[in-house]
Amino acid sequence: MRRLPYEDPITRAGPVSRTVAVLALLVSLFALVLVRDPRAEAGPALATLGAGLVLAGVAVFLALVAFVRVWREGARGLGAALAGLFLAGLVLAYPAYAALRALRLPALADVTTDTDNPPAFSRSRTAFAAREGRYPPDPGPAARAAQRAAYPQIAPLTLDLDADEAFELARKAAVNRRWQIVEAIRPGGRIGNGRIEAVSRGPILNLADDVTVRVHPRADGARIDVRSASRLGTRDFGSNADRIRAYLDEVANLAIAVK
Numbered sequence: 001m002r003r004l005p006y007e008d009p010i011t012r013a014g015p016v017s018r019t020v021a022v023l024a025l026l027v028s029l030f031a032l033v034l035v036r037d038p039r040a041e042a043g044p045a046l047a048t049l050g051a052g053l054v055l056a057g058v059a060v061f062l063a064l065v066a067f068v069r070v071w072r073e074g075a076r077g078l079g080a081a082l083a084g085l086f087l088a089g090l091v092l093a094y095p096a097y098a099a100l101r102a103l104r105l106p107a108l109a110d111v112t113t114d115t116d117n118p119p120a121f122s123r124s125r126t127a128f129a130a131r132e133g134r135y136p137p138d139p140g141p142a143a144r145a146a147q148r149a150a151y152p153q154i155a156p157l158t159l160d161l162d163a164d165e166a167f168e169l170a171r172k173a174a175v176n177r178r179w180q181i182v183e184a185i186r187p188g189g190r191i192g193n194g195r196i197e198a199v200s201r202g203p204i205l206n207l208a209d210d211v212t213v214r215v216h217p218r219a220d221g222a223r224i225d226v227r228s229a230s231r232l233g234t235r236d237f238g239s240n241a242d243r244i245r246a247y248l249d250e251v252a253n254l255a256i257a258v259k
Contacts, residue, residue: 011069014077017062017084020055021091028052028091036206042232049205056091059084094204098237106146110136111240112227113156113248115144119214119227122183122197130182130199131210136229151241157224157248159255163187166222167194167215169258173250174198179211187217200228200243207232209240211247224251 031049035042066081112118121127121136128135147154159166164187171184179198187194194215199208207230214225226247228240 011066011073011075011077011081013062013069014066014080014084017059017066018080018087019084020062021059021084021087024052024055024059024091025087027055032205042207046205046232052091053095056088059088060092063088101237102235105238106143106150107235108139108143108147108150108240109230109234109236110139110143110227111147111151111154111229111236111244112144112225113154113244114214114225114227115148118144119195119212119225121210121212121227121229122195124183127182127197130180130197131231134210134231136210154241154244157251158218158221159224159251160221161255161258163194163215163217163222165258166224166255167196169251169254170194170196170213170215170224173247173254174211174213176250176254177247187215187222192217202239209236209243211243213247224248 028049031045031052034048035045037045063081063085066075066077066084069075070078070081118138121131123135159169161169167186171181174181174196177200179200181196181198183195183197185195196213196215198211198213200211201208209228209230211226211228214227216223216225226244228243230236230240
């Protein structure tokens, strides 16, 4: 004898999964608003975001429990479980993508186009204030070797322009990338390097990273080297290499445009 719909068992895990997923989404959105506020401290904002991710994980687990009951017992609640899984997936999508990148990339937080002689960060009072009193330490030979293996395409950009022209293009590219320029020192003569010190913020979490650009005069033009270092953590998930590639592409495109 067929059971009537109201006689079917109902899994509570499905509605609870949906409720927890909604809460995870709200907490994560609040954390993103908080972490993007320059007045907020990064630590508590990231802790709030972590709580949202944990809630999303709980929602996924409850959705899976609901699916098992629906499959085995024909219980109702499939729609709520699917909604919970979808909303939790929205919260976990980018962290999952970052985790997959982390599996294939080395644990680096400082990347440069010149691993033998990386551009040095400025020690001026202005630069220290912009970096919140921090001076990025050199990662050491092992990390630089890991970078060369992981990012062989991260290399200096050589332009057949004089150093002053190359410096202007480098500065304009930093502006186009919406970096906060802290210092901009022009090349001095044939051997004096130019330098651009800047702060770059991530597109999603808006976390600050430090960037320095070195413009070295050459007899046949100018060489541009870049170094990008994360402020938080020991793993950048490829963001510093991505930043350097995008910046040098911007400079190269500007150089083509002026010719």
